[in-house]
Amino acid sequence: MALLSSLLVSGCAVSEGGADSLVFVSYGQGAYQAGQxxxxxxxxxxRTGTTITxxxxxxxxKLKAMVEARKVTWDVVDTDASVAAANCGTLLEPIDSSAYADRFPAGSVSRCGVPAALFGMMFMYDARKYGNHPPTRLADFFDPRAFPGRRVVYGGDxxxxxxxxxxxADGVPADRLYPLDVPRALSxxxxxxxxxTLAxxxxxxxxxxxxxxxxxxxxVSARAYSLLKSGATGWKVVPGIPTPVTWDVLVVPRGSRRPDAARDLIRFASGQEQAAAFADAAGVGPANATAPRPSSPYGRELDIWGDDRKGQxxxxxxxxWAANRERVVRAWSDWTTG
Structure with missing residues (x-):
């Protein structure tokens, strides 16, 4: 993720802003932030005249440091869903989304987090390598004998x-996945x-x-979308396989200068039109389950919430994850560096 900030208002610097301003926090330059x-x-x-940086x-x-120092300059933050679950009421303000919570997949809305985007962990292969013998199962990624070749995953969180x-891939049923057997996954x-390769x-x-x-x-599907849009169309998605789904949420930091306006922006972003437009621009699954599905061919191919993926x-x-993240991240880090 890029470390350079991108500004909505040309020439503005990130600051605490005024009475009619909000600071929105995302992940840096790229299709995802541009879509937001x-x-x-x-x-x-x-629509509102609110200046958004x-x-x-x-x-x-950084959020924790701001809240603890009581110097919060952020108003709306895009973060992982488990962060909202772990820090509700301490680092984050509650959000009353009861009026629109039924727009989202069951179980995805929390007291302090409203879904922003859905991501599928896609299994992809280079068709130029495998030709008429492509992988068809998630287990094929972990089978170097049947499918020799170089693998790559994101090595971070x-x-x-x-x-x-x-x-x-190792045969654990989806309904028995948690608690995760981390040693088995690493094996x-x-x-x-x-x-x-760990990117x-x-x-x-x-x-x-x-x-x-x-x-x-x-x-993750958002990066797969960027890959295909960049012209790397030799890469294909393995269809019809179990697909882990994660999501980001929008949250309001505790101590935000304008919490009510921040909640209003989150409500606006959750609308059908806004969710669909973001999904099309960023290649993510629209968090609003009632929104139209992505219109582009790549977007439809990667849309984890499409009807054809219901059982996957x-x-x-x-x-x-909120209760176990620190332990699991440490175990993964030890494995990647060991």
Whole structure:
């Protein structure tokens, strides 16, 4: 994720702002943040006259420091769903989304977090490598004998479905996935360790795939969308397989200067039109389940909430991740560096 901030208002610097301003925090330059700007922030600014500045990257550590110092300059933050579950009432303000909570997939709305985007952990392969013998099962990613080749996954935070994919591939039923058997998941990755590259960033993973440095990949759908749009159309999605699903949420930091306006922006972003526009621009699944599905061919191919994927979705247990993230991230980090 880029460390440079992007500003909605040209020439403005990130600051605490005035009575008619909000600071929106996202992940840095790219289709994802640009989609938020075009689908949510520009229209909201035009409708309300509120000046919106984008800051970033989203960081729980920075948010915690702001709240504890009582110097909060952020108003709306895009973050992982488990962060909202773990910090509701301490770092985050409650959001009363009862009037529109039924727009979202069951179990995805929390007291302090409103879904922003859905992501599938997609299994993709380079068709130029495998020709008429493509992978057809999630287990094929972890089978270097049947499918020799270079693998790549994002090596950072594994809560995006990295461990869930390994356990599903190893035969764990979706309804018995949690609590995650982390040692078993790591042992599945041991099978491909000599063939596996751990990308330092999502951008690095995408570049390796586009540059011919990988043959198979587990990649979040938003990055898969960027990959295909960039012209790397030799990469194909393995259809009809279990797919871990995670989501980001919009939250209001405790101590925001304008919490009511922040909640209003979140409500606006949750509308059908806004959700659909963001999904089309960023290649994510629209969080609003009543929104029209993505219109582009790549968007439809990667839409984890499409009707044809109903039996394939395996939703993350965000409460389990909220309680276990630190331990699991440490175990994953030890494995990746050991």
């Amino acid at each position: 700007r075009s689908a949510w922030l520009d229209p909201y600014q035009q 984008i800051d970033g990257p989203s960081s729980t550590a 594994p809560s995006v479905g990295t461990l869930e994919a390994a356990l599903l 599945v990755y041991d099978r491909i360790r000599p063939q596996l 330092s960033t999502y951008g690095d993973q995408q570049q390796r795939m586009a540059g011919g440095q990988a043959d198979l990949a587990l990649i 979705r395996v939703l993350s247990n965000v409460n389990w």
